[in-house]
Amino acid sequence: MSRRSASLLTSGLLLIGLMFAAVLIRVPYAEMSPGPTVNTLGDHRGSPVLSIEGERTYETSGHLNMTTVRVTGVNYRMSLAEAVVGWLSQDAAVIPHETLYPDERSADEVEQQNAEEFSRSQETAKVAALRELGYELETEIIVSAVVKGGPAQGKLHAGDVIVAVDGTKVTEQEQVAGLVTEHEAGEDVVLTVEREPDDGDDGGDGGRDGGGEERKRLDVTVTTVPAEDDGRALVGIQVGLGYVFPFDIDIELADVGGPSAGLMFALGLIDKLTEEDLTGGTFVAGTGTIDENGNVGPIGGVTMKTIAAREKGAEYFLTPADNCVSATADPPDGLTVVRVESLDDALAALESIRTGDTDALPRCRG
Template sequence: MPRRTATLLTSTLLLIGLLCAGLLIDVPYAEMSPGPTVNTLGEHDGEPVLNIEGEQTYETSGHLNMTTVRVTGVNYRMNLVEAVAGWLSDDHAVVPHETLYPEDVSADEVQEQNAEEFSRSQESAKVAALRELGYEVEEQTIVAAVVRDSPAEGRLHAGDAIVAVDGTKVTEPEQVAELVTQHEAGEDVVFTIVPAEQAQAARESGEDLPSDTGDITITTTEASDDQRAIVGIQAGVSHTFPFPIDIKLADVGGPSAGLMFTLGLMDKLTPEDLTGGAFVAGTGTIDDEGVVGPIGGVTMKTIAARNVGADFFLTPEDNCATAAESVPDGLTLVRVGTLDDALAALADIRAENTDELSLCETE
């Protein structure tokens, strides 16, 4: 066999061997790619994304698309060839597996956390939108979570409304810990509560909490890190809205759609068309006060937005530098730090004053 032929054959066999090995070798990485986008002003799976009852709503135009990132599953193990292909791709990102799925957290816990964050983001989106429009939104301190194997387990439940502690009326979550820690470990503390189902029914109907409350006595225990008295709950806030609002969007988790839900609600509740017919997408968490927070996977989200035709992308200011490093052609990245920033940007977009927009820049 001629030497050149033998060398070519050897090289080919070696390459095949390396490819086979690459397909068999698992690497500790996960992959992110552009996910679906949904117009919050439109429908998803045949149902309106934002459903408002008992209040006048208005026709809208244009788009206010929330964006997502598609990630490989917690149990999926990339091989070396897939990882290299992802590293070389412009619209995929390969990251350490533990970045998305910490080793001390199970798949079920990750899914539960994402669902909880998504639920909280919907709540904050409603609060921010309604308060910006001048509606009154009442707050109620609730049991947000109960620690496993704590004195409160089985006695208090997530969603229970906390009316008072030891007879002292509770108006904000911080009071709960303050009142409990006035005790010594081993002493009793009395919670006056409205059970979760009744509290939820009252919130959904817009009515006041029922006056029929119950007292639950719990014996405190000592915190593991110091000598504070605790019962093992985390207090939080729930809200009573002036009319029912339902956000329907399945198979989405995390808090990053908050800003776009807020803007979508405001657009439906006001006669002015916020977009002026423009195709706007975006991302960002939002809190009850309208502050926009950073999110993960912003580069994948800008690609997803441009792939469906968006011209403008509302970008949390803390994500701007990263997003500006790789901007899809034809997409304008607009910097927003608050709900007011986003509303001002939309005003400029519908007035075609794009020179006035605050744009994302690399650092």
């Protein structure tokens, strides 16, 4: 064999080896890419995203799309080849695995957290929207979460309304911990709760619609355990504030997790509950968390969400103020990125859009 042939053969074998290595070698990275975007004013998989019963609703037009990001799973390890392709792609972002998954949670725990955050975002969206429209909402003390492996697991459920502790009526969140810690660790505590019929899911929400079935009242006995730091008695729950809604509101959207759809859910509800057509027929998309007072918070993956929105046809994109720099680093052509800090900001932006006064829009600047 000539020297030239030997060199070509060696180079070819080396190239083949490198290709196999690129496919087989796993690297500690994860990938984000544009995910589905769904119109909160429309249907998804044959069912309305937002359903309202017991209150008058109005026809809507245009779009108020919530946006999502696809991410590789917590247990998935990218190959070197996949990472290189992702780094070269304009429609994907390859980032360290620990950035997306900073602790040692299992896939089930990640899924559970995403589901709980999504459920909370639905409830805060309802509260913010109804308050914006002037509704007065009653509040109640609820179990907002049950600690995994704690003494209350399997006995209390997220969404349970706490009526009393050891027979003492509860009217403030702080009362629950105060009454529980009057016990020594190892003693029993009796919590009187009200529960929706057939509600046995630890991922329940923190709100109650009007007109639903009558709730069950029951006494639940929990044996306390000592806190690791100071030994005080604990039952293993987190206590929060729930809201009673004056009519039925249902948000149906499967296979979505996390808190970032809150703003768009709130806008969709306001659009359906008011005679004014918020979009004026325009395609608007957006993202952002929302709290009970209508404050809009930052989210992750905003660059991927702007790409998804524009590919779907959006002309305007509402983004939290803290995400403006990322959202405008390389914005898709034809998409106007609008800065919002609150639900009021978003409503003002929609008014400018539907009236054609787009010079008044608070655009994001990189």
